[in-house]
Amino acid sequence: MEPMMKKLIFVVLVGCTFGVWSLRTNDDVVVAQQRAGIAVTRIFTGADGQTHAEKINVKLARDDVSTELSEMAKATGVRFRRQAPNYFEDWHTAPRKQYVITLSGRGEIEVSGGKKIPLGLGHILLVEDLTGKGHISRGVGTEERVSLVIPLAE
Numbered sequence: 001m002e003p004m005m006k007k008l009i010f011v012v013l014v015g016c017t018f019g020v021w022s023l024r025t026n027d028d029v030v031v032a033q034q035r036a037g038i039a040v041t042r043i044f045t046g047a048d049g050q051t052h053a054e055k056i057n058v059k060l061a062r063d064d065v066s067t068e069l070s071e072m073a074k075a076t077g078v079r080f081r082r083q084a085p086n087y088f089e090d091w092h093t094a095p096r097k098q099y100v101i102t103l104s105g106r107g108e109i110e111v112s113g114g115k116k117i118p119l120g121l122g123h124i125l126l127v128e129d130l131t132g133k134g135h136i137s138r139g140v141g142t143e144e145r146v147s148l149v150i151p152l153a154e
Contacts, residue, residue, distance in 0.1 A: 038070065040124045041117055043109060045093075045132040050112035056126070073099075074153035083107070083145045093134040094127040098151045101125070105145030110136040119145070 037057035046052045060068035085105070100119075107119040112133065118140070119125060129135060139145055 038124065040099075040126050041109075042126040042128060043094075043111055043117070043135060044128040045130065046112075048112075049132040051093075051129040051133060051135045053109070053111050053115060053117050076151045076153050079149040079151075081147050081149055083139055083147075085139045085142050085144055087137070087139040087145070089137040091134045091136055093129055093131060096151050097126075097128050097130065097154075098149055099124060099126055101148045101150070103146045103148055105143040106140040107145045107147075108138055108140050110138070119147075 037059045040056050040058055041053055042056050043051055043053045058070045060070055063069045080103075081100075083105075087107070102119045102121060102123045102125075104121060106121075109117045109119060109125065111117070111129075117125075
């Protein structure tokens with residue numbers, strides 16, 4: 001191989017190497033595009049009068065480089081609630097549409113068919129079963145459960 005050809009191949013290889021190194025992907029954009037919203041468990045009254053549960057995602061939109069926000073929900077207030085480790089509330093409906101966010105401790109909600117939804121640290125529950133049979137609420141474990149209750153405006 002001629003020296004000039006060797007030099008050309010060397011320059012091309014070095015150039016390609018630097019070119020690959022200089023390529024940048026914005027991982028934050030890729031991750032943000034693949035990220036789901038905020039996971040929420042919604043309980044609601046079905047057409048059968050029974051309470052059912054489903055997982056939903058609260059959609060987020062980019063606000064700036066480091067922040068994503070959901071749409072604003074109208075609330076009527078905020079309450080903190082503390083419950084004994086062994087609390088038990090037999091079948092009941094929700095008093096109003098509200099978010100309940102577990103801050104500490106554990107609990108569970110039981111809906112129709114015996115399905116149990118664990119409520120641990122950071123769990124977000126959207127309660128909408130205002131009619132029908134309702135759900136059972138109970139404490140789990142040995143720690144008091146503290147939650148944040150956010151009643152939603154009509």
